[in-house]
Structure formats: structure tokens, C-alpha cells
Amino acid sequence: MPPSRPEALLFDLDGTLVDTAPDLARATNALRDHHGLPALPYALIRAQVSNGGSALVTLALGLEKQAPGHDAARTFLLEAYGQSVAEESRVFPPLDRLLDVWSANEGRWGIVTNKPRAYAAPLVEALGLAPGVLLCADDLPVKKPDPAPLHEAARRLSAPPADCWYIGDHLRDMQAARAAGMAAVAVGYGYIEEEDDYRRWPADLWFETAEALVAALLEGEPEG
Template sequence: MQTLAEQKEPPSYNASAEQSIQAVLFDLDGTLVDTAPDLALALNRLREENGLEQLPFEKIRDQVSNGGNALIQLGFNVKVGDPDHPSLRQRLLDLYQEKVAEHSRVFEGLEKLLERLEKQPLPWGIVTNKPRIYTDLLVKALKLHPQVVVCPEDLGVSKPDPAPLLFAARQLAIPPENCLYVGDHARDIEAGVNARMQTLVAGFGYIGLNENPAHWGADFIATSVTELNSWIDRRLDS
């Protein structure tokens, strides 16, 4: 997979790449918003409560996109099904809710893209596996104005199931093939491709060292916010 600097024309891995972009949908954690600082803070507070030393931020960051269960396994070597797992996970979520947006911010530079979309105007939204309570708190705290927000509770399914993305497209009254979905995890791209949307990898997000986005089948991998903005700008101007 080429980066923007290496290609002159948008790649055509998916047939949808030839369609115009009429709406942009974002994953939340690690794509639109850098939430890792607050999630790392919550996990390390929980470790301290249990008499453990703090973990390095970068080690926690790599697991943020995998959710609370992965963070509990990382922090305590406790897996789903273990007796201590439910109480640890709930305490983690409680600590996170207390400071859901203390350090979390929209990735620097993405504000410009959101401003362009809202000025054009072009609808944009969020499709996330993050529970509704934390998503709504974060969106409100950061003063974001998406036209649609889809969380797991809305349909009872999560990505990589394409249903949440298709639901968002219906809410916006935009054909899926004219939607762009931006994410930082293989399940994001899998959901987008199966929804027949155009897909873009936020390569600056929470991608683990052992993951290879080039194998995910996206239309483009943006290694920086600048590349992401440039690729979308070119598509909107074409």
C-alpha cells in the first residue's frame, strides 16, 4: 500500500473508490480523538489501587483500540471469564468516566477537516464500538457536532459487523458507496469494505507493532493527519 507521497492517483482496491464522497464517518478512539491519555490514566489509577506500579503510556496506547477487556488483560493478566475480571473492568470504566476528557483531544489537524466538512456542508459522523455513555460524554466535552453517532447499543452489534456503518448511512440519507469510513483497526476497514464504503486507515492511530494495515484492504493508508486531510481534500475537489 502506497502513502500519499508515493502515489499520484487514488488507489482502486475497492470499486467504491471511484465514487464521490458525500459523507465522512469516523471511528472514535485513535482515529478522530486521541483518547489514550485518559484511558491510560484510568488503567494506571486502577493498578495503583491494587498496589501495582504504573505501566508505560506507549504500552497501554497499543491496546486502547481493543477495548476495556484488553486493557484489563494488559494491566492485570486477567482474561474474560476469570472471576476478578468483571469487577476490575467495571472499576476501570468508573475511573474512566470520572475523567473521560481531561487529556483527550481531537487529533491535531483534524479540526481543519471537520471545519471544511461543516462549511461545505458535507455531513460527517461517528461509528464506534465505544459504549454510548462514554461516547456522548466525550463528544459533548470536546464540543463536536457530528450529524450521526452510532454506538453498539443502537443495534446490538459492533464492528466488524457492517450494520452500524450502514445504519449511519441511512440516517444521513447517503448511499454507502458515497460514504468514506476512516478507522485505525482491521475491524474498521473490514466493516467499511463489507458495507461497500470507501475506506481509509488512520495510520497515526492506535496500530500495534505487529499489525500490518497494508493487508486490511483499505483504499488508502494515511500515515499522518496531513496525509489524511490531503487525500480527502483531493477527493472532495475532484
């Protein structure tokens, strides 16, 4: 049974803590425009954001990861994104309130993301976030679903893994949390493909909305 009042909260970034889809959709459609293609619907791009830049290239141009031209297209997309990582990105409400209350009560929290530091750090800074730890895709030799980044984040926060919640919107987040010995907390408001059912993921807790997650942490009523 996960602790109802964890010592530390660890968040995935894209689609869990921050709604980054608008800026990534802008970059994806910039790539489309560069190739003379019309813009894709926002909802279609949003569902792929948690799968990373390569998935967005495949969506935009139909180029699989090993296809000629994929790497150049990914570079273009990431450069377009890097020009303004926080133009429209925002912390999911009411998670901003959660972090204010959590920090005011000396709660520890951090971010573990598969996003490269070149994009994650400026985003976090632009949004005025102050996590106790920010671990990115290129900080360690491995990334999620390997548990090593979660273990390192817990170590830096001086929190036992068993007393941490790891909150995410992707199957690999749950896999990493389980392997790290943390409570795996799945959220249904993130970037989830239509055919994917987040309640089938191997989590300890499932929350359909950010409001339900905040209520569980501040009022002690896990949704389960």
C-alpha cells in the first residue's frame, strides 16, 4: 500500500507536471510546413508528445526512426522547439497550488524526465519551478523505464524510495517506479494515445484528473 503522505513527490515532466503540448505541436507543424505539408490537428500531436521527438517526426512526416532523413528532421523539430520552450507551456492546474502548499510545508519534490536537459532546464526555469532535483535524459547513462534515474533523484532528496511517489502519464513511468521500489502513480490527463488505457498500467494509484491527485495529497483521500 503506497504511503498516503509520501516523504517526497517525483514527477514526470511532459504531460504530468507541465502541459508542453502546445509548444511541441508548434514545432511539429513547423516541420510539416518546412516540407510543404499542412498542419496536423492539435489533438493528434498531443497524444504523441510523451513518446518524444522521434515519434513526432514519424507522425509529422511518416519517417520511421531508421529511415533516411529522420535524424535531420528531428534536428529541425528540436531546433524549432528550442527557440521557445515555454511560449505556451504551463503547469497543469491545480498542480501549481499543490507545489506551493507542499513546499511551504517543507515537502520535498523533484522531476525525473526523459527530456534532454537542453530543453527541460530552460522550461523549468521559465515556469518559475524550483524542484529539489531535476534529472534529465542525458544526466545518467540510462533513462526511464530503467529505475536508476528515480533512485538517483530519491538519493539527492534524501528520501527512501519506498516513501516516494513517482507520478507519470506513460507506461514506462510505472515500470520505472515499480522497479525503483516507489509508489507508481498513473494520471489520466496527460498525453495518452486513444487506444491506451492508463488504468491497465501496473500502478499503485490511478488519478483521472490533476484535481483528484491534488485532493489525495492535500486531503489524504487516494482515488485508487
